[in-house]
Amino acid sequence: MLESKWGLRFVALLLALFMFLSANNVFDELLYTDQNVAETEVVDALPVEILYDEETQYVSGAPEQVNVQLYGNTSNVKRLQTTRDLRVVLDLRNRNLGEYEEHFTVEGLPDNVTAEVVPETANVNIQEMVTRTFEVQAEVSDSRVGPNHTLESVQIEPQTVTVMGGESQMNRIQYVRATLEDNSRITQNRVDEAEVSAFDTQFNKLDVRIDPAHVRVEIDVEERSKEVSVSYEVDGSVADGYVLNDVALNYDTIEVFGTEEVLAEIDEINVVVDVAGMKSSATKDVGIDIPEGVDRSEPAVLQADIEIEQENG
Structure with missing residues (x-):
């Protein structure tokens, strides 16, 4: 057939027809017919855009997000699921005050993809806007x-x-x-x-x-803290031939920190002043042995002025 002039013309016509159908996506449309039922994907949690008079009206009852079920051409459905390049709209611009059941619309769909919103409708209440200030x-x-x-x-x-x-x-x-x-x-x-x-x-x-x-x-x-009094006891003895005249702490009270239960049990803190072997007056640091359950004290260390004299022979 190709050896004849009419045979060549027929082949050329077929090629031209094939190119025309390809350029106009006819084959895609045919494929889409088969895939429309088979290919379906869900786009979760798409935001809802509500169109209404925001200056004078207030709308309640509409969900902030909905799911959208897509049907259609495989590549487009997959692309939309990834890009989420869709717009879910609830158009109330032509509604007066009152209660309505309204359908959502989906914008941004290609010709070979359809969509179903879940839920399909919203029960909305359109009221007059009221504005107040609250503390x-x-x-x-x-x-x-x-x-x-x-x-x-x-x-x-x-x-x-x-x-x-x-x-x-x-x-x-x-x-x-x-x-x-x-x-x-x-x-x-x-x-x-x-x-x-x-x-x-x-x-x-x-x-x-x-x-x-x-x-x-x-x-x-x-x-949480509590102020408690401080007492002392002397540990040890001064050197032979000397006498302890006085011990004076630089604080009569200190602040202790802890839980309410622990602090309730504490009224006084006792410290020990070591004078063993001392022969002369001095000022010494005295550590505070805080009770169990107390976090800390202020001050953490006391000072004791120790007065010592030599015995009269």
Whole structure:
């Protein structure tokens, strides 16, 4: 057939037709028909963009994120799952105040890919925007503070926030609180960033918008301590021919640090002044043997003025 002129023309026509179909993605469309059922992937936790009049309305009930099930061409589905180059929209711009069940739409899909949003709809409530100012309370209980410390002060900056929401939610607000993100035991002064939330009388978190959403919380703690008296006892004897006239400590009281239970049992600290073999007056350092359970004392060392005289012969 190729030896004839008509045979060559027929082959050329087939080649031209093949090139035309390839250039117009006809083969991809045919393949897509087979893959539409077989190829499916899920894109998790895509953010939802809500379109409405943010100046005068407040929308509650819409989820912040949804999952999107993709169907279609293998390469495009895989690409979208990786790039997440999709936009999930809930368009409420033509809605008046009230409650609605609205469908999500997905934007950014190629022609050979379809999508299904999970869940398919959202039950939303569109209310008139209400704005009020509230003082922020910080959730810092004594149980968060270490056993050897006491809570001295909690400072919040800023002290007030602006809360925006629908009237039904705003009327339920009983507490506006800053919750610390770090839940570790507090044993020293620290500064934390805390998320601000609004709650009703049952401490249910309310669906409102807060500005700013986070505040600075400065927490000051002090070590738990107690002032106790100091007594002494003399250990040893001065040298023969000498007499001990007096011992005077430089502190009558000291401060001891520990837990509330330990400190409650301590009223006095006794120290030992060693004078063995001494022949002259001197000032000596005296160590403090702190009781079990006490972390430390201030001062950590005392001084004893020891007065010694020679015996009159």
